[in-house]
Amino acid sequence: MAEEKSFKYVIVGGGVAAGYAAREFSKQGLKPGELAIISREPVAPYERPALSKGYINLENKASLPGFYVCAGSGGDKQLPQWYKDNGIELLLETEIVKADLASKTLVSGSGQVFKYQTLIAATGSSVTRLSDFGVEGADAKNIFYLRELVDADELVTAMNVKANGKAVVVGGGYIGLELSSALKVNNMEVTMVYPEPWCMPRLFTAGIASFYEGYYANKGINIVKGTVASGFSTNSDGEVTEVILKDGRTLEADIVIVGVGARPIISLFKGQVEEEKGGLKTDAFFRTSVPDVYAVGDIATFPMKLYNEMRRVEHVDHARKSAEQAVKAIKAAEEGNSVPEYDYLPYFYSRAFNLSWQFYGDNVGETVLFGDNDPTSAKPKFGSYWIKEGKLIGVFLEGGSPDENKAIAKAAREQPFVESVEVLSKEGLSFVSNI
Numbered sequence: 001m002a003e004e005k006s007f008k009y010v011i012v013g014g015g016v017a018a019g020y021a022a023r024e025f026s027k028q029g030l031k032p033g034e035l036a037i038i039s040r041e042p043v044a045p046y047e048r049p050a051l052s053k054g055y056i057n058l059e060n061k062a063s064l065p066g067f068y069v070c071a072g073s074g075g076d077k078q079l080p081q082w083y084k085d086n087g088i089e090l091l092l093e094t095e096i097v098k099a100d101l102a103s104k105t106l107v108s109g110s111g112q113v114f115k116y117q118t119l120i121a122a123t124g125s126s127v128t129r130l131s132d133f134g135v136e137g138a139d140a141k142n143i144f145y146l147r148e149l150v151d152a153d154e155l156v157t158a159m160n161v162k163a164n165g166k167a168v169v170v171g172g173g174y175i176g177l178e179l180s181s182a183l184k185v186n187n188m189e190v191t192m193v194y195p196e197p198w199c200m201p202r203l204f205t206a207g208i209a210s211f212y213e214g215y216y217a218n219k220g221i222n223i224v225k226g227t228v229a230s231g232f233s234t235n236s237d238g239e240v241t242e243v244i245l246k247d248g249r250t251l252e253a254d255i256v257i258v259g260v261g262a263r264p265i266i267s268l269f270k271g272q273v274e275e276e277k278g279g280l281k282t283d284a285f286f287r288t289s290v291p292d293v294y295a296v297g298d299i300a301t302f303p304m305k306l307y308n309e310m311r312r313v314e315h316v317d318h319a320r321k322s323a324e325q326a327v328k329a330i331k332a333a334e335e336g337n338s339v340p341e342y343d344y345l346p347y348f349y350s351r352a353f354n355l356s357w358q359f360y361g362d363n364v365g366e367t368v369l370f371g372d373n374d375p376t377s378a379k380p381k382f383g384s385y386w387i388k389e390g391k392l393i394g395v396f397l398e399g400g401s402p403d404e405n406k407a408i409a410k411a412a413r414e415q416p417f418v419e420s421v422e423v424l425s426k427e428g429l430s431f432v433s434n435i
Contacts, residue, residue, distance in 0.1 A: 006115040007036040007089070009330070010106065012096050012268070013122035014039020016048055016316055017297035017323040019069030019078060021120055022088055024327035032087025038106070038114065040095045043149055044080045047072035049316050051152040052178040053351060058159060058186050064149075073320060099268040101290045118330055121269065121280065121288075121295040122323065125262035125314060127151075130170070130229065137232030140240040143256045146175055158255050159186055165254030167191070168243045170229050172199040174350060175259025177212065180221050181352035183257075191222040191251050193229060193243070203348060203359060207369040208384055208396060212355075214375030219353065224251070232256070262314065264299040276301040279312040284341035285329035286322055294330065296322040305343045306413070307362055317347045345413050355380075358405045361394035361412030362386065368421050370428035373398075383408070385424050385431075391415045392424075395432065407432045 009025065011018045018037050022045070025035055037045070047067045054062030068077045076082075083090040096114075098107040106114040127147040130138035142162070144155045167183045169176050172194030183190045192199075198209035213223055224245070231244040232253075243251045264279050274281040274289035279301035286294045286302065297319040304311040321344065328339045349358045365388030373382035379399065386394030393415055395408040411432040418424055424431055 004113040004115060005036070008034040008117050009036070009120070010114060010116035010118075011035070011037045011120045011122050012099070012106065013037075013124055013265075013297075014041050014045050014090075014092065015122065015124045015297070015319065016045065016069060016072075017122040017124070017319040018120075019045025019323075020320045021122065021296070021323035021327050022083065022086070023070055023075065023078065024324045025331075026086045026088070028327060028331040030087060033089065034087070036089040036091060036114065036116075037083070038091045038094050038096055038108070040093065041148055041150075042093050044078065044083065044090060044092070045069045046149065047316070048147075051146055051149065052175060052182065055149075055152050056156055056159065056179070056182045056186070058156065061156075070320075072316070096268060099272070101269070101272045101293055104292070116292075118292045119294065120323075120326055120330075121266075121293065121299060122297050122319075123265040123268065123299055124319075125298045126265050128261045128263055130258055130260070135229060135231060137234060137240070137244075140232050140234045141238050142240045142254065143232065143258065145258050146179065147262070155255075155257065159183070159188070162188075162254040164188065166252050167255045167257065168193060168229075168251050168253040169257045169259065170194070170243070171259035171261075172196060172225075173202070173259055173261070174200070175257075177216075178350060178352050179257050179259065180216060181219075183255075184219055184221055185353070188255070189222075190220075191224060192216070193224045193227065193245065193251070195226060195228045197225060199223075203363055203396075205367050205369070205384055207367070207373065208398075211373040211375050211380065211382065211398070215353070215355065215380075218375055224249075229256075229258075262298070264312070264314075266299050269293075269295075276310055277312050281310070285339065286326040286342070287329070294326045296326050302342060302344075304346075305341060306345060311346075313344070313346060315346075315348060318344060345409065347409070355398060356400075357396065357398040358400060358408065359394070359396045360409045361392075361415075362388075363394045363396075364388055365393060366421060368424045370425055383429065385418075387418050387421065387424070390417055392418050392431075397429070400429075404429060404433070407435070411435050 050067035095109045127145045167188040227245045227247040230246040233242045280295040301312040368385045371382030381399035383397040
């Protein structure tokens with residue numbers, strides 16, 4: 001039995017949130033040996049969004065150490081040596097299988113015991129698999145998911161082996177849109193399949209989606225909507241050869257990529273901590289219902305001050321900021337001080353082909369489309385406003401300049417009064433530039 005290890009602070013999880021929390025701890029002042037990060041992954045914390053972007057671009061591939069945190073937000077890269085230099089114990093390929101919060105004890109898969117004084121739960125999400133739904137043939141070779149570096153490595157290998165082949169992307173969300181473009185740029189024949197009436201339905205309106213669907217179609221991507229993958233055929237090597245759709249059609253496939261969502265990983269804490277909306281319930285400092293236990297990133301359901309309700313946000317921006325907030329709160333509490341409450345403005349963005357969009361605020365209420373959303377335009381630039389109870393509360397913009405993106409963020413935070421929907425559609429982007 002390995003001896004017990006004891007730390008003042010332990011972060012469980014080694015993703016974006018863990019990396020940004022480590023940076024904040026080192027800024028705030030840390031003694032060697034006080035902090036441990038315990039991660040299942042084989043590498044130090046990295047910027048996860050790179051996996052669906054630069055990392056799978058075979059022509060001009062991003063690689064580590066290029067996207068270790070905090071590179072994605074303009075910070076310094078924290079190579080493994082950085083953790084050593086800062087006296088932080090980085091325990092990789094170590095999975096915590098049991099957490100006893102009452103006795104402040106964690107146990108790894110190999111039986112190693114860790115004690116902590118303060119715990120930050122940053123376990124993130126696990127990808128939803130088709131086998132979870134009992135889809136036949138879902139364990140065939142060359143069916144990929146994308147969550148961790150090892151997934152991306154396997155995908156890149158297959159893209160090289162099946163060069164110029166046929167790829168089927170299952171799912172019309174973030175991963176579906178970003179990977180379809182990446183596969184197309186890498187000269188594969190691409191078909192997207194999703195059950196909803198349009199892509200990114202959780203955020204996009206029909207008007208926004210029709211632009212992207214038109215743009216993707218013009219790039220030669222085949223889009224199949226309103227049906228799902230109900231099974232897969234394989235060859236004698238067990239490799240996928242076709243996707244069988246629920247509506248009876250089949251699609252030839254050398255590679256299949258599945259992006260049908262993710263689930264927060266909270267099983268370690270079940271029955272020990274209050275939960276809400278699928279996550280661990282926290283306050284504005286990311287404290288859970290258990291003293292000295294904090295939760296950040298995908299797994300935290302926190303009070304979103306702007307909308308006065310409890311929300312859970314699965315996004316890199318919140319992973320970074322919630323981690324920093326929790327560490328600031330921990331350090332302040334030790335000194336008998338306090339920090340301002342977390343006041344998050346929801347922010348989503350994506351890049352694919354030559355496109356780049358940003359969204360700020362809340363996508364509820366009445367919508368107004370403005371600008372040029374013709375997918376055949378040389379430089380398309382358009383957006384959408386969401387208006388609720390006479391106030392502007394959400395803004396989406398494709399093709400915005402840095403200043404315009406700042407202006408839409410400001411508008412979403414300030415929630416200006418809107419006289420009428422007609423005024424907005426006429427004024428378009430100039431409405432927010434005047435705020």
